[in-house]
Amino acid sequence: QKTHLKSICLQYQLYLLLNSHLFCLLKNEKGLIIFFLCAYVPKTAAGHCKWAEVLKDLERIKTSKDIDVSLYTASTDEDKECREPVIRCFFLETKVILQECLIKNCSKTQDVLNIWKNGNASLENDKLNSTRSAKCKECEEYEEKNFTEFIQSFVRVIQKECK
Numbered sequence: 001q002k003t004h005l006k007s008i009c010l011q012y013q014l015y016l017l018l019n020s021h022l023f024c025l026l027k028n029e030k031g032l033i034i035f036f037l038c039a040y041v042p043k044t045a046a047g048h049c050k051w052a053e054v055l056k057d058l059e060r061i062k063t064s065k066d067i068d069v070s071l072y073t074a075s076t077d078e079d080k081e082c083r084e085p086v087i088r089c090f091f092l093e094t095k096v097i098l099q100e101c102l103i104k105n106c107s108k109t110q111d112v113l114n115i116w117k118n119g120n121a122s123l124e125n126d127k128l129n130s131t132r133s134a135k136c137k138e139c140e141e142y143e144e145k146n147f148t149e150f151i152q153s154f155v156r157v158i159q160k161e162c163k
Helices: 002-025 029-045 052-061 080-104 109-125 147-162
Strands: 070-072 144-146
Touching: 052 109, 052 147, 070 080, 070 147, 080 109, 080 147, 144 147
Parallel strands: none
Antiparallel strands: 070 144
């Protein structure tokens, strides 16, 4: 959600610039260069890791003292073919954190909601490519760990995805 919002804001600023100066810009060589650079910028902004916003929100909630839950924590050392089910497991458990925050009225509820929304949006986009190997564990088969250990593992998995 946040990533799309930033892209829209950038595109709107470019629109205003081009709308007010379009005809002046297209009359000379420098204007054409600026025009093509502006057309290229939104594409490069989308090129960064799709999990960057999730990673930022994870960093915000990792020190939360009012979240106290045990969560199924997928292993960060799973095979590459289990990568997608592992990520799905982490986002599924984020829903548990969200429910806990809504009940306790946590200070980090919005950050947890952002993680869940951004994660689900990205996973929905990947749904067509989703194939599950028989050797991949179900989320409930992983060991339950405390919130701190869960977030540390979640961050490691997302960082691997961003490399």
